Amino acid sequence: MGIFLNPGNTAFKEAVNAQIYIDKTELIDFTNQFINTPQKFICCSRPRRFGKSMAADMLLAYYNKESESAKLFAGLAIEKCKSFKKHLNKYDIIYFDIQECIDNAESIENTIEYITKSILKELSKAYPKAVHSNTKTISEALDKINQYTGNRFVVIIDEWDALFRTAPKQKEIHEKYITFLRSLFKGAGARRFIALAYITGILPIKKHGRIPVLDNFMEYTMINPYQTASCFGFTEEEVQGLCQTYNKDFIDVKRWYDGYKLNGLHIYNPFNITNLILQGDTNGYWLQSGTYGTIKDLINTASDELYEDILKLLTEQKVEADLYFSRIDMEYSDDKNNMITLLAHLGYLTYNNDEKKIEIPNQEISIELHKAIETLINNKNGGA
Structure with a gap:
């Protein structure tokens, strides 16, 4: 049991033992249907504090073959599902949190090297006959293990988009990270050695700016949650x-x-x-609790068109918007549709798919938006 390879089920134990725990194990039955199928690449994106990390810890506890988690799931919804015993504690897990890796790497530029070196070290210790000192990439190591043992892996990445959000303008780092992700999840090797890939973060995975990241992931977002609506x-x-x-x-x-x-x-x-x-x-x-940027920052970079829409929203009006084909760029721009889409994924707006309209979710957000608008008006008036 390591830090990246099969790190155990302690985090989910703590969640279940908390004073307030709501059973979200139906997500496991959802992911189980895609194990070892072409649809095994899954990205679930939600705003901060929506239970994404708890869900990742839950999947880790369920699939990890070095844990014994049957008692941990006793009495929860998944125990009644037909798929429960089929995949329970049956897989090697590769698990890491990108934000944590950024912190541990001591610089954002060294994050990919830190992840690669750390995982290869643990894999070589667990599978010394398959992973040697000349193995350069994680995908190469996993492929060799699969060929040597037949084992398939469940790969779980939390905060997958942290590099984009932390360093929105550092294109070289973005490209390096995208290359890393493609190496891990694209191509014939990934189809062989991955049983399930589960990625979670705030942003969806396919549309980061103009750069196509991964097109083989099924996405479940704040705009299109599909079957995962109640899971977070x-x-x-x-x-x-x-x-x-x-x-x-x-x-x-x-x-x-x-x-x-x-x-x-x-x-x-x-x-x-x-x-x-x-x-x-x-x-x-x-x-x-803190967030990437603030509503104030977002509003201050808003176009006049978006500014007018937010004023309408503050008077409890809904505003028409079609977010299906919008790109998402963490570099704030004057592209209104991009900004609205970003605000929806960050949790500052909510989108009604049936009406194709956006609105402010609740009083908490409305109060903050009023403050941001007042600040912007004062700035436009020269602080008067």
Whole structure:
């Protein structure tokens, strides 16, 4: 058991043992249907604090062959699914968090080398007959292990987009990272040695600016969540249950935090609901927890057209938008559709697929948008 190779199930144990835990193990049954199929490359993107890392830890605990997790999943939804025992603790796992790797590498420029060297070291220790000192890439190592043993791997990457978000203008780093991802997930080798690839982050994986990243991943996003709508965040029914258990006013909670609409479901940010219950008061917990950029930064770079749309949204109007073919660029631009799409993925706007309209999700976001607009107006007026 290593840091990158089969790191264990401790993180999910902690999640299950928490005072507030909502069962999201239906995600496992969803991913199980794609194991060892052409659709085994999956990207689930959601805003910060939406339970992405917990879901990645859950998948790690379930698939990791060096863990014994049957008791950990006892009584949860996945235990009743036909696929439960078929894949439980059956695979080698390669797992890493890109943001954590950036921090550990001590510089963003060294991140890919740090990941590669660390994983190769652990693979060579676990499979010394297949991985030698002259093995240069992770994909080469995994392919050799597959040829030598027949083993297939589950690869899980958390915060996959952290390099793009942390260094939005460093194109050389982007290209290096894209090359790394393609080496790992594209081509005949990946089809042989990968049983499942699961990537999660804030941004979808296919449309980073003008650079095509990976086109073989199935995407499940805030705009098109498909079957994963209830797998991240808390549903309204779940929030109602928590309010009843902890004696909270659901109407007030709904006013503050409701607003994300995915496949007809009202989805709440779990970070807000958990902090509300633990700390007692409605507050802007999510916005206070820090984010990549701020609404103020985004609004200050907005075009006049986007500025007018946000003013309409603040008067509780919905605004028409078609986000299906928009590119996503972390370099703020005057492209209104790009900015709206980015705001939706970051969680500052919500998109109604049926109406093809955007709106402000809830009171927490509305308050922050009002502040940002006031700051922008003051700046335009010379600080008067």
